[in-house]
Amino acid sequence: MAVDAIKLTTTIEVTAAAALLCLSLVCAANEATVSPVNTSKWFHQTQLPNGHSWFNNEQQHYTDRITNAYISDGTLKIVAKKESFTDQGKTKHYTSARLNSKFAFKYGRVEVRAKLPAGVGTWPAIWTLGKNIMEPGAYWQTQGYGTTSWPGCGEIDIMEHWGSRPNFVQSAMHTKSSSGDTVNKGGQTIATATTDFHIYAMTWSAESIVFSVDDKVHYRYQPRKKNSRTWPFDKEQYLILNLAIESDIHSSFSSSQLEIDYIRVYAKDASPGDKPIWSDEFDQSI
Numbered sequence: 706m707a708v709d710a711i712k713l714t715t716t717i718e719v720t721a722a723a724a725l726l727c728l729s730l731v732c733a734a735n736e737a738t739v740s741p742v743n744t745s746k747w748f749h750q751t752q753l754p755n756g757h758s759w760f761n762n763e764q765q766h767y768t769d770r771i772t773n774a775y776i777s778d779g780t781l782k783i784v785a786k787k788e789s790f791t792d793q794g795k796t797k798h799y800t801s802a803r804l805n806s807k808f809a810f811k812y813g814r815v816e817v818r819a820k821l822p823a824g825v826g827t828w829p830a831i832w833t834l835g836k837n838i839m840e841p842g843a844y845w846q847t848q849g850y851g852t853t854s855w856p857g858c859g860e861i862d863i864m865e866h867w868g869s870r871p872n873f874v875q876s877a878m879h880t881k882s883s884s885g886d887t888v889n890k891g892g893q894t895i896a897t898a899t900t901d902f903h904i905y906a907m908t909w910s911a912e913s914i915v916f917s918v919d920d921k922v923h924y925r926y927q928p929r930k931k932n933s934r935t936w937p938f939d940k941e942q943y944l945i946l947n948l949a950i951e952s953d954i955h956s957s958f959s960s961s962q963l964e965i966d967y968i969r970v971y972a973k974d975a976s977p978g979d980k981p982i983w984s985d986e987f988d989q990s991i
Contacts, residue, residue, distance in 0.1 A: 740776045740989045747985075748805040749774070750945075752842025753793050763828075764950040765799040766790050774802035781965040781987045785827065785948045787958055799954070803947035805844035808983045809836040811941045812973035814908045815863060822961035823899040826954025827868040829963040831905055833861040833942035845943060856884035859937035861914060864905040869953060872898045874905070876916035878926045881934040891916065891924025902966055910973060914938065944968065 742749075749769035753759065759767070765785060767773075774783050785801040817831050834843070835858030839851040860879035867873075875892035883889050895903055895918055908915045913927035928935040948963045969981040 738777055738989065739771065741771050742774050742776060742781065742804060743985060746807055748807055748844035750803045750805050750842055750844065751792070753795065754841050754843075756793075757795055759949070761949070762952050764797060764952060764954060765801045766792050766795070766797045767803040767947070768792070768800050769802075770800070773800055774804065776987045776989050779966070779986075779988055781946075781985075783829075783946060783948045783963040783965075784960060785822070785950055785962070786960045799950040801948045801950065803945065806944035806983075807844060808970070809845065809941040809943040810970055810983070811939070812909050812911065813982070814906060814971040814973075814975065815944070815968070816904055816906045816971070817863065817968045818902050818904050818966040819864070820900070820902045820964045820966075821866045821874075821898045822948060822963050823868060823871065824955060824958055824961050825868045826951045826958060827866075827961050828949040828951050829864075829866050830862060830945070830947055830949070831864040831968075832945050833863070834945060835859045835937060836941040836943050853937075855879070857881050857933070857937060859940070859942065860884075861907060861909070861938070861942060862890075863907045863916065864918075866898060867951070869951075872896055874898055874918060876907070876924045878914065880937060882928075889926055893918060893921065893923040895919075902964075909938065911939070944970075 749767070751767050751769055759765070768790065772784065773786065774781070783802045783804070785799060787799055789796060789798050790800045819831065821829055835853060836845045836850050837853045838846065838858040839854050840846050845851065856879045862875070862877040865875045865877065873892055873894050875890055877887050877890035879887055903919050906917045913925055915922055916924045946963070946965065965987065967984065967986045969984040971979060971981050
């Protein structure tokens with residue numbers, strides 16, 4: 706049977722056009738489902754705390770733009786990008802986001818299901834600071850609670866990951882007794898930390914603070930002597946989610962993201978099956 710070349714060509718062109726139209730509609734639909742973070746739960750911390758940069762020689766500006774933090778497909782994405790951006794009179798060549806929770810708590814269990822970014826120079830963190838910290842631009846400082854400088858306010862690092870040490874996740878404590886390159890830390894290697902979701906957890910009581918990944922414990926902080934130098938953790942803390950850029954960022958870096966499926970805080974005496982006292986499921990329902 707002979708093939709009608711004209712009809713065949715026309716059919717191919719129509720099919721290709723239809724496929725392109727479908728792809729455009731899918732992309733448009735995906736763009737339509739991108740939502741900003743819930744500002745009743747989160748505060749974008751963007752102010753440079755010392756007027757010109759962030760601590761630890763971080764290279765980025767944190768912004769409140771939806772391109773750096775958004776919700777889609779049921780997860781939060783915090784996205785670090787290579788781009789020139791000027792804010793507060795300072796130009797930097799990377800942007801990202803840093804979120805403060807508008808919820809503070811004392812004691813309980815925190816669970817965060819997350820997939821981490823990859824790439825030398827990326828530094829994601831899930832952590833807490835004392836509600837009483839004096840830090841320009843921090844949410845609770847703006848609400849009038851700032852009375853204590855770091856590290857006297859206490860810092861709990863639930864999860865940190867450095868792109869220069871792929872798949873090693875660490876938890877740490879910062880107090881007046883030890884801070885910065887603190888001796889109070891522990892971690893474990895998670896082979897799929899940057900490719901799969903894992904549950905990073907912290908259980909905080911009046912006696913100790915315990916850290917785990919997927920229920921495998923890797924560090925317990927339980928000082929024998931508890932005082933203001935070793936244990937400022939008898940006061941409320943708030944949650945922070947951020948993705949920083951270090952000075953050793955690779956020249957080929959363009960973007961990377963910290964993706965979070967949910968974050969849940971349970972009461973200190975919660976039983977299995979109890980509902981969290983605070984959470985964000987990032988389900989775009991709000």
